[in-house]
Structures are given as C-alpha cells and as structure tokens.
Amino acid sequence: MQRSRSSLANDAEGLAPGLYIVATPIGNLGDISSRALSVLARAELIACEDTRVTGKLLHHFGISTRMTPYHDHNAARVRPGLIARALAEPVALVSDAGTPLISDPGCKLVAEARAAGVTVATVPGPSAAIAALSIAGLPTDRFLFAGFLPAKPGARATAIAELAAVPATLVFYESGPRLAATLAALRDGLGDRPAAVGRELTKRHEEMIVAPLSDLAARWAEAPPKGELVVIVGPPAAPEAPDAADLDSALLAAMTTLHLKDAARQVATALGLPRTQVYSRALALKNGE
Template sequence: MSLIIRLPHSHASVHAEPMETNSLAPGLYIVATPIGNLGDMTRRAIDVLGAVSVIACEDTRVTGKLLSHLGIRKPMRRYDDHADASARDGLLELMRSEPVALVSDAGTPLISDPGYRLVRAARAEGIAVTSLPGPSAVITALTLAGLPTDRFMFAGFLPAKEKARADTLAELAAVPATLVFYDTGPRLADTLDAMAVHLPGREIAVARELTKLFEECRSGSAADLADHYRSHPPKGEIVVLAGPPQAPEAPDEDTVETALREALTRLPPSQAAKEVARAFGLDRKDLYARALSLP
C-alpha cells in the first residue's frame, strides 16, 4: 500500500488515502519533509514513506507527529549525530533485503543533518540509494533573498564561540560567492555583529519562518540587521545569507605609479612588478614593462 496526497489550499492539514502500488525495491530512500508548511509534502514522498519497512529519523517524536498527520504507521529507528556504528550496521543489514527511508526533522536529509555516513556506507556496499527531492531551507532562502545565486556556498552553522566564529568568517571572506548559514534566534544578533566586522560592505539577508504564515526575508547591512533583531528577538530556525564580496575599484594611474616607484627602491623590477600586481590585481608583465620604462 502507498498513499495519495491531496494538497491543501492553505496551511491546513494534509489528508492521504491508500492506493494500490507495487512494493518498493530494497535499498535506502532519502526523503525530504516539510520545513514548515505541510502542504509541501510531495505525493512521491508520501508514497515512499507508506511503502518502506522502516523509517530512520533524527527524532522519533518529531517524525511520529508527521506520520500521524499523514495517516502512516511505520516502525522508526533513531539515527542522529549520536548514532554509533552498530546502529548504522543494523540499518545497512535491513536495507539489503527491504526498503528503508531516511528523513530529518525538517527539510532534505544530509543538508546540515546526520546521514552522510549511512549513504556513504550503503554506496560502498552496493546498496541502491534513491533521493527524493523536496523542501530545503537553503534553496528557499536563496530564492527569496535576491542575492546572486549563480555561485553560492552553504557553510552550515557558524561556531558558537566568538573566536571560532570570527576565524570561520575570516576564512570564508574571500570566497567569491553568496554565503549561506543556518542560525538560531538567540545567536542571530551575535552572528550579524561578527559579519559586520569580518564581511564588511556585504549585503546581508535574514530569512525566517520559511513557508509558514509569518515568513520573512529582511535585507540590509549586518549592523542594521543586528540592531533590528536585538530589538525584535526572533524565534525558530533562521537562514542568514551574505552577498559575494564586491570587486575592488581599479586604482588610478598615479596610485599605481607611486606604488611601483616605491617598490623599485627596495626590489629589482621583476619583484617590484610582482608585488604591485598582487596588491592591485593587475597584470605583472605590464607592470614589469612599465617599471623598465620609468626614468
């Protein structure tokens, strides 16, 4: 048996009815679940959850509520960050002969959630792995923020400690892409304060309550957003995005010549050209020719 979903017109509950279908082949099925609006549960996801033998999940209480809402009763096994090798081995043994689903508490499994070791082990043993696309807070936030999406980097949660957070942002500052992070309400203002220091001049967006009734995506400078959320403490899960670094303005000719002349007082022409090229992002060969022509 599997299930057919009837999508609601609002955030109301999802109703499902049984449907005759062929049984699933053995293997691992990665199933995305809603991040807020239950209407985002796909028909295929419901069909698979209704047909597998076991559902591996982060928290059986959270997944149990979703299954109850969908009218599905299936055995669940907890598989989270604290799962040991024996838990993984037990799931691998089961999926050799039966279909097993992997879900997270919300969204697409493995995206800042446990599970990659299970997928890696299944692939290594030749067990079929099938991924069902669906809700993802990262992608949803990117589509709302209005920041460049041709290149982006998801970096999960920033460290909670100030120095580690600063070190991570400093490491990522030069990445020529939109940066995407997960965050929580109590830490958001501190995160934005750190971004103001280590990602200066970037456009920042904060997306929260995604797919829910009070969905919000607020953009601005890190400092302004920090002030706002310090005055209006948010709740729930949050996505913070930082636009890519801006290309530096091209230096004027006088500035380049002054730097080149200064470098030539310390270095031979080839080394002086190399130093100035690195400092201003200019062509080293052109600068070398210019150094040789200076009186």
C-alpha cells in the same frame, strides 16, 4: 564509480532494497511531493532525527511505516544496522524538516552505505537554504552554505574570518536565541554587508527581512525571534582597481630588486591585475615612457 538506479522509487510493486534520501516540508505540509509520500509509505523503515516530529508528518498523511531514531547521539551505534537493512530492504532517511544531509548526521550514513554496496536514491524536495535564497534578492550565481556557526565567540570569529574573502553569498542556519550575537559577529568579521534573515519560511507568517548586517543585529538585539532561521550575507564588494599612479609606484619599487618579468608578475599578483597589462606598463617605465 558507484551509481544510483533512479528507477528504484518508481517500482509499482514495491521499493527495491536501498537507502532513500527523502526531503520533507520545512513548514507547509503541502510542499511534500507525491513521490516522497509514496516512498515513505512503501519503505520498511524510516530513519529520522526525532520520531515525534516525523510521526506527526506520517500521521497527517496516514502513513504507518515503522520509524527508528538516527541522530548525532546514536549515529555511530545505529549506522551499521541501518546499512545492513538497506542491503536487504528499502530504508528511508528523513530529517526533521527539509533535505537530509544538509546540517544533519546523514553524510556518514550515505558514504558508508555506498561503500557497503547499498544503492542510494534521492527523493528531492524542500530545503530551507534554497527557499531563503530564492526570495532574499541577494546574488545566487555563487553561494556557500556554511551551516551553523560555532556557539563560542572565539571559534565563531575564527570561522567567520575564514569565510571573509569567499567571493560568494554566504548562507547560515541559526536559532532565535543566538541570532543577534551571530549577526553582530558577522558584521564585525565581514563588514556591514547587505544581508537577509528568513523566518517561518513557507508558513503563514513567512518573513524575509533584508537590510545591512548592523541593522539586522540591532533589530533582534533585545527580542530574539523564536525557531530556526536562515541568515544570508551578500558577497564581498569587488576591490577597487588600483589607479595608474599606484601601479607605477608598485612597479618601480619592485623593479629596484627584481628583473622586469619577475617584478611584473609580483605586482600583477599583488594588485589583482592581468599579468600582460602589468608587463606592458613595466616595459614602458623601463623605456622612460
């Protein structure tokens, strides 16, 4: 089992060689941690999605560490060199905003770096998905992050259908121009569930709109918002428990072709009921009760 040495980013004399996954602000620059600033300042190289975006962050805090682009279009070509450097010196990975590897190309870099023997350390911090969940007021005991849905309607509908039965709150990222179409597709594929759209998170005009999916889709149908957003959709409603008549009807039908135990098992699975409860009722029916 590969392990990260958490002491790497606390070395007072400089960073040890390795790959440092550094979270950066999603809007408010005050959200960056002192540890993140220390790692970015002491790294030999910062791999980032867009050097212009990261450059503004570094300039704001007076950091002059050299940057190199690492994004979807050059990842395969650049990755081997980054791994080689991380074996010999500290390399930081950042995204344009938030925590790297959450909807960005960092996953393969981390996996291949670990396979090559690079020590990988986390410098945690802001994440748009978690920030949105914390203020939406929808269930957070279980959630699934699904990133960006496909742009094409058919592929998007298929992706949504795969998520329809997931018993958890769903979290998506989306852009302003695509928002209304995505919300309408979610409504069509999931039903009119409670949902929320977060925009400008951590900024002065932060907004979290909570409403049924149909209302949210209508809200932005004519005037889409700018920027990237977080869409949160509540979990599916718990199915209504079948009444006694439905249970008896299903058992009597199954018992015409199956042994009692097999009939009880089949009906319990179909109706989502405890097998012992269904078996007891099947015995009662068999005995004419």
